[in-house]
Amino acid sequence: MADVLSRPAPARPADAPASGPLPTVAARRRYTVVVVVLAAMALGFGFGLLAWANPMPVGSLGFWRIAELRATNLVTMGVVALCQAVATVSFQTVTTNRILTPSIMGFEALYAAIQTTAVYVLGVTGIIALQGLPQFVLQVVVMVAFSALLYGWLLTGRFGNLQIMLLIGIILGGGLRSVSSFMQRLLTPSEFDVLTARLFGNVSNADPQYLLVGVPVALVVSGVLYLRSHRLNVLALGRETSLNLGVNHRRELITVLVLVSILMAISTALVGPLTFLGFLVATLSYQLADTYDHRLIFPVAALTGFVVLSGAYFVMNHVFRAEGVVSVIIELVGGTVFLFVIVRKGRL
Amino acid sequence: MIRVTDVIKRYSSEVAIGPVDLTIEPGGIIALVGPNGAGKSTLLTMMGRLLGMDGGSISIAGHDVARTPSRELATIVSILRQENHFITRLTVRQLVGFGRFPYSQGRLTPADEQIIDRAISFLDLTGLEGRYLDELSGGQRQRAYVAMVLAQDTEYVLLDEPLNNLDMRHSVAMMRHLHDAAHTLGRTIVIVLHDINFACQYADRLCAMKDGRVVAFGTPEEIMTSEVLTDVFETTVEVIDGPRGRLAVYY
Numbered sequence: 226m227a228d229v230l231s232r233p234a235p236a237r238p239a240d241a242p243a244s245g246p247l248p249t250v251a252a253r254r255r256y257t258v259v260v261v262v263l264a265a266m267a268l269g270f271g272f273g274l275l276a277w278a279n280p281m282p283v284g285s286l287g288f289w290r291i292a293e294l295r296a297t298n299l300v301t302m303g304v305v306a307l308c309q310a311v312a313t314v315s316f317q318t319v320t321t322n323r324i325l326t327p328s329i330m331g332f333e334a335l336y337a338a339i340q341t342t343a344v345y346v347l348g349v350t351g352i353i354a355l356q357g358l359p360q361f362v363l364q365v366v367v368m369v370a371f372s373a374l375l376y377g378w379l380l381t382g383r384f385g386n387l388q389i390m391l392l393i394g395i396i397l398g399g400g401l402r403s404v405s406s407f408m409q410r411l412l413t414p415s416e417f418d419v420l421t422a423r424l425f426g427n428v429s430n431a432d433p434q435y436l437l438v439g440v441p442v443a444l445v446v447s448g449v450l451y452l453r454s455h456r457l458n459v460l461a462l463g464r465e466t467s468l469n470l471g472v473n474h475r476r477e478l479i480t481v482l483v484l485v486s487i488l489m490a491i492s493t494a495l496v497g498p499l500t501f502l503g504f505l506v507a508t509l510s511y512q513l514a515d516t517y518d519h520r521l522i523f524p525v526a527a528l529t530g531f532v533v534l535s536g537a538y539f540v541m542n543h544v545f546r547a548e549g550v551v552s553v554i555i556e557l558v559g560g561t562v563f564l565f566v567i568v569r570k571g572r573l
Numbered sequence: 574m575i576r577v578t579d580v581i582k583r584y585s586s587e588v589a590i591g592p593v594d595l596t597i598e599p600g601g602i603i604a605l606v607g608p609n610g611a612g613k614s615t616l617l618t619m620m621g622r623l624l625g626m627d628g629g630s631i632s633i634a635g636h637d638v639a640r641t642p643s644r645e646l647a648t649i650v651s652i653l654r655q656e657n658h659f660i661t662r663l664t665v666r667q668l669v670g671f672g673r674f675p676y677s678q679g680r681l682t683p684a685d686e687q688i689i690d691r692a693i694s695f696l697d698l699t700g701l702e703g704r705y706l707d708e709l710s711g712g713q714r715q716r717a718y719v720a721m722v723l724a725q726d727t728e729y730v731l732l733d734e735p736l737n738n739l740d741m742r743h744s745v746a747m748m749r750h751l752h753d754a755a756h757t758l759g760r761t762i763v764i765v766l767h768d769i770n771f772a773c774q775y776a777d778r779l780c781a782m783k784d785g786r787v788v789a790f791g792t793p794e795e796i797m798t799s800e801v802l803t804d805v806f807e808t809t810v811e812v813i814d815g816p817r818g819r820l821a822v823y824y
């Protein structure tokens with residue numbers, strides 16, 4: 226170390242790899258291309274969803290009326306893509322794993338349990354009882370409180386262990402799921418039918434008034450996570466290295482997990498469960514961004530999320546004319562792309 | 574000064590480390606030696622506040638490691654663990670850059686870049702700085718980890734088996750440089766070593782552990798005797814005079 230401090234640093238060639246997140250000129254160029262292509266695809270699909278098969282001529286008053294109705298769905302997709310992308314990437318970073326996602330941690334199971342209980346207790350009117358802004362906010366609050374309690378209990382105190390927390394989250398999720406499916410057995414066919422529609426992730430589940438709350442909260446929470454990017458970069462190196470580098474690991478972990486739970490709760494309360502989307506988007510965006518830096522990963526992830534979601538809707542609505550079962554196409558196309566990437570690159 | 578007072582770690586009802594009492598004066602290299610499972614890593618990670626203790630206290634340069642904010646400690650003491658694995662894909666230079674985090678909070682200044690440069694060239698990694706860690710050999714990766722800790726540039730440095738996987742040339746080079754740093758800059762370097770001859774050659778003091786306790790602490794002359802080493806390692810060790818000081822022969 227004497228040398229470290231006294232010996233002058235050797236001159237570095239101008240094209241030497243930098244310490245920054247994108248070390249070479251080629252890497253910087255590649256990242257720019259990725260963002261531009263994703264943005265173009267997002268615009269393309271977005272415009273396609275607004276304008277395709279619009280019976281009125283482009284630019285006329287009627288055209289804009291119809292487009293306006295469709296725009297709500299588009300905004301919903303944007304919020305959901307942002308929430309799922311930022312939440313999943315942050316969750317995988319602080320838990321230093323790239324397999325588990327926050328949806329596995331009981332979020333969707335809790336949503337399903339709330340919906341099923343409502344129908345079970347109140348019958349078909351139960352679904353109606355859950356519509357409305359206060360009910361939406363209440364559902365978000367219940368889901369966030371549930372996970373905050375879980376994290377707070379498991380990460381402080383005696384256990385203080387991430388692995389145990391993940392395990393208990395998965396077990397609780399499984400338990401809630403089986404309680405829900407037990408209640409579903411006892412429903413009448415028509416009640417079950419109404420319920421099923423709510424338990425498939427679907428953008429048209431979202432009431433426009435929910436967006437009044439959902440959009441600002443999602444933007445603020447994502448912004449907070451984005452501003453923590455530098456700390457997330459360190460947290461990704463694991464508990465020990467984070468502590469060594471002076472990051473208060475437990476506090477950061479709990480903060481990030483609570484922020485993640487807010488994003489997940491909003492997305493789930495808006496459109497219902499989209500189990501595979503977060504995983505797919507996060508995995509693809511690690512490949513596409515190809516950097517450790519969350520400042521660069523988050524935008525790519527959010528764009529990828531929007532492209533996947535709007536692309537799936539576009540294909541479903543205009544190619545197959547089968548509205549409503551978008552999760553099927555996300556899983557089919559997404560799964561294929563995912564396998565292709567893994568097999569070609571050979572790593573996560 | 575590192576002051577370890579009555580420190581105990583209870584892993585289970587059968588396995589407990591300590592109580593350990595130890596005072597390490599500032600400056601110089603202190604080698605922790607002892608057989609597998611003696612508790613060297615446990616003691617080192619407790620000093621580096623990566624592992625909580627079940628009793629006692631540790632202070633480094635007057636800071637109680639259990640109570641001082643992590644961010645403050647990160648500029649006083651750095652630690653390299655025995656095993657390292659990251660899910661993030663990093664180049665050597667990016668990894669070493671993380672060593673500056675306690676100062677830069679992620680925004681590297683030109684001064685940080687200079688320190689990164691020196692840490693990289695000191696560990697002979699200049700030609701490899703653009704490579705990803707998963708494209709390196711075990712010894713090259715180990716050197717990158719050490720470079721990251723050196724870039725942290727702290728008064729106290731705790732290294733758990735940094736010579737893991739290193740060839741002869743790089744082992745000697747690393748020990749020489751650590752020795753220089755300890756003596757010209759007054760750094761205190763606590764280092765777990767398995768090669769007792771290396772420890773004797775480069776360390777200023779040896780701390781021998783066995784069954785969770787410190788059984789001997791002293792200068793290399795005091796520890797490098799056939800009786801002490803045979804007792805600590807539970808295998809016959811002969812100590813002979815070599816061309817550069819004493820040599821332990823155990824094979």
Ligand SMILES: Nc1ncnc2c1ncn2[C@@H]1O[C@H](COP(=O)(O)OP(=O)(O)OP(=O)(O)O)[C@@H](O)[C@H]1O
Pocket residue numbers: 584585588590607608609610611612613614615616655
């Ligand atoms: N996480 C743990 N849980 C339970 N017991 C542990 C744990 N870590 C270490 N131990 C036990 O504590 C004792 C000391 O382990 P430690 O890792 O400190 O030894 P060491 O001196 O570093 O050994 P080595 O030379 O093999 O690295 C061993 O008996 C070990 O089995």
Ligand SMILES: [Mg+2]
Pocket residue numbers: 613614615655733
């Ligand atoms: Mg060890």
